[in-house]
Amino acid sequence: MAKTxxxxxxxxxxxxxxxxxxxxxxxxxxxxxxxxxxxxxxxQDATYLAQGVAVAANPKLARMVxxxxxxxxxxxxxxxxxxxxxxAQRRNAALNLVxxxxxxxxxxxxxxxxxxxxxxxx
Numbered sequence: 170m171a172k173t174x175x176x177x178x179x180x181x182x183x184x185x186x187x188x189x190x191x192x193x194x195x196x197x198x199x200x201x202x203x204x205x206x207x208x209x210x211x212x213q214d215a216t217y218l219a220q221g222v223a224v225a226a227n228p229k230l231a232r233m234v235x236x237x238x239x240x241x242x243x244x245x246x247x248x249x250x251x252x253x254x255x256x257a258q259r260r261n262a263a264l265n266l267v268x269x270x271x272x273x274x275x276x277x278x279x280x281x282x283x284x285x286x287x288x289x290x291x
Contacts, residue, residue, distance in 0.1 A: 214242035
């Protein structure tokens, strides 16, 4: 079944909202809010779809939209969003923060012991 460009954009918007928890009144706003949550290639594909909808609104310019490229972009975006686990990303970020704090405390302790040793208190 052939999907229209607007249907593809609507599906991408729903996937971004459900998988990345990124909301917005248009796909452009969602792309901007997603920022680095999306890889560069996926962001470019989403931008192509968003611009394609704007161009397709004008009947004379609608012929400029390459539907094969739009379908491929749609498939790539939906495939990527299907693999995203936002919970795992948040857990990894929290663990990285805890590890950074622990490392800083460890290095501070080592430096303190070194200074005490140099001054002859240990």
